[in-house]
Amino acid sequence: DGGITQSPKYLFRKEGQNVTLSCEQNLNHDAMYWYRQDPGQGLRLIYYSQIVNDFQKGDIAEGYSVSREKKESFPLTVTSAQKNPTAFYLCASGGAGGAGYGYTFGSGTRLTVV
Amino acid sequence: AQSVTQLDSHVSVSEGTPVLLRCNYSSSYSPSLFWYVQHPNKGLQLLLKYTSATTLVKGINGFEAEFKKSETSFHLTKPSAHMSDAAEYFCVVRNAGNMLTFGGGTRLMVKP
Numbered sequence: 001d002g003g004i005t006q007s008p009k010y011l012f013r014k015e016g017q018n019v020t021l022s023c024e025q026n027l028n029h030d031a032m033y034w035y036r037q038d039p040g041q042g043l044r045l046i047y048y049s050q051i052v053n054d055f056q057k058g059d060i061a062e063g064y065s066v067s068r069e070k071k072e073s074f075p076l077t078v079t080s081a082q083k084n085p086t087a088f089y090l091c092a093s094g095g096a097g098g099a100g101y102g103y104t105f106g107s108g109t110r111l112t113v114v
Numbered sequence: 115a116q117s118v119t120q121l122d123s124h125v126s127v128s129e130g131t132p133v134l135l136r137c138n139y140s141s142s143y144s145p146s147l148f149w150y151v152q153h154p155n156k157g158l159q160l161l162l163k164y165t166s167a168t169t170l171v172k173g174i175n176g177f178e179a180e181f182k183k184s185e186t187s188f189h190l191t192k193p194s195a196h197m198s199d200a201a202e203y204f205c206v207v208r209n210a211g212n213m214l215t216f217g218g219g220t221r222l223m224v225k226p
Contacts, residue, residue, distance in 0.1 A: 006157075031212055040123075042204065042218040050212065090157055094212065103148070103214065105157040 003027065006091050006106035012114050013078070013085065021076045021109045023091035029104070030095065032074035036060060037088040037108075046089075049074055078111065086113050116141040118207050120217035128225045133177075133192040135220045137205030140186060146208040147188045149179055152219075153201045161203075164188060175199070200224045 004025045013019045025032065031050050035043040045058030049068040063082025068074055074093075078085045088110050094103040121136040139145060146165050150158040162173025169181045179190045188205060205217040 004157075033214070035216075040219075042216040045214075048213070088155075092158075092214075103160070103208075105150075105159070107157040108155065110155065 004091055004093055004104050004106040006109050008109060011109055011111045013111060014114060016080045018077055018079050021089055023074045023106060024072055025093045026072060027093055027104060029093035031093060033092040034066065034076045035090045035092065037090060043090065046076065085111055087111060116207050116209055116215050118205050118215050118217035120205050120220045122220050123218065124221045126223040126225060127195045129197055130194050133195045133199065133222065135190040135203050135222065137188045137190065137217060138186055139188060139207045141207055141209060143209050147181060148206040148208065149173065149190050150204045150206060151201050152204065158204065195224045197224050197226065
């Protein structure tokens, strides 16, 4: 079955560490997105990529980095520069262009700083 | 610029009674609109989508939404709530540039 896989489901980070969240899709979607969700809040866009080898900053990119070397993969690194990284992170993908294309979300990674 | 406003952060209904979750949007383009549901510690699941084919959109689990351009609204309804409907619901607008804007979410609570 096609879908998006995020791993790990839970991740613990010590202060000062970089950690990488994985997002893989087999839907042949061109566009991929990373969102951050905090308790009681909506989703905020961190980074997005419309095509391989290209990505753009979203609304809250500071302290995060991404790469898009393959169409299927869009890993997110939470760096030590991110001062408040504890949150629920969601990856999504969507077909390029045109109305009617749905978006598929992964099941999320909960990151906690210890 | 586009924006989405979900008018209620929390909605509480009794099981078997109707559900109404309100959403207003603003968009410079003819928008695509979506409703997603999120259960605790899960990803978002698509309930339904509007893409201009028909103004009354039927989704999964008995939900439906009506696009009203004159009111810039896309309210989500269900005739009879079930306990399993308790979750967070997000209204989302997508513009021509393939970008999504999320509403702040509405938490639906269903009382037995």
